[in-house]
Amino acid sequence: MKNTIHVHRAIHKMTQADLSEAIGVSRQTINSIEKSRYVPSTILALKIARTFKVTVEELFELEDSDDR
Amino acid sequence: MNDKQLNKVRKGDFLLLPHYMKWAAIYPVLCGVVLFFFKEHQQFLNEEVATGMAGHLILLGFLLIIISRDKFPDERLLILRHKAMAYAFIHGMILVIVTPFLTFLLGSLFRSGTQLDFTDYGMLSIFLFQIMYLINYWRFKQEL
Numbered sequence: 747m748k749n750t751i752h753v754h755r756a757i758h759k760m761t762q763a764d765l766s767e768a769i770g771v772s773r774q775t776i777n778s779i780e781k782s783r784y785v786p787s788t789i790l791a792l793k794i795a796r797t798f799k800v801t802v803e804e805l806f807e808l809e810d811s812d813d814r
Numbered sequence: 815m816n817d818k819q820l821n822k823v824r825k826g827d828f829l830l831l832p833h834y835m836k837w838a839a840i841y842p843v844l845c846g847v848v849l850f851f852f853k854e855h856q857q858f859l860n861e862e863v864a865t866g867m868a869g870h871l872i873l874l875g876f877l878l879i880i881i882s883r884d885k886f887p888d889e890r891l892l893i894l895r896h897k898a899m900a901y902a903f904i905h906g907m908i909l910v911i912v913t914p915f916l917t918f919l920l921g922s923l924f925r926s927g928t929q930l931d932f933t934d935y936g937m938l939s940i941f942l943f944q945i946m947y948l949i950n951y952w953r954f955k956q957e958l
Contacts, residue, residue, distance in 0.1 A: 772886040783958050
């Protein structure tokens with residue numbers, strides 16, 4: 747699953763630490779999500795979307811490998 | 815199950831102790847190791863009891879480390895914890911199954927007594943499970 751969190755972070759001039767503080771997780775978790783190593787829960791995805799004032803679909807996108 | 819209990823289970827960290835317990839766990843491990851190596855030099859307990867107590871103190875210490883929260887606990891670490899637990903269960907079981915055969919095989923090869931003693935395998939299997947869990951959890955935290 748691809749995501750555009752780092753793009754939205756740049757738009758909002760936020761660091762990983764700022765975002766992690768805003769949604770109540772560790773900075774390592776944000777780093778893992780951005781690198782697509784960890785897929786967040788629905789609650790966390792909604793929290794990130796709310797922080798950036800966008801929809802979840804704008805942040806996360808399915809890849810071909812996810813269909814298998 | 816009522817709403818409060820359900821919420822606790824959903825959150826998933828209800829069995830975990832506070833973070834500072836990780837540091838408190840050093841004491842039983844240290845006591846266990848000291849008792850194990852100096853059991854012959856003390857007069858309060860006989861050697862078998864001292865060995866058993868040392869083993870249990872070490873297991874208790876590792877258990878405290880395992881069930882203590884991380885510094886910044888979140889859902890990712892909770893999932894990694896569960897994955898490490900599952901991996902450790904499988905690795906631990908394989909080791910427990912293989913160890914008696916290896917002991918027997920090596921014993922036969924070197925003709926140094928082929929008699930198997932299963933009395934300590936319970937403690938050994940729990941210890942292996944704990945070690946495998948800690949290794950897997952550390953590895954997952956680095957990689958995932």
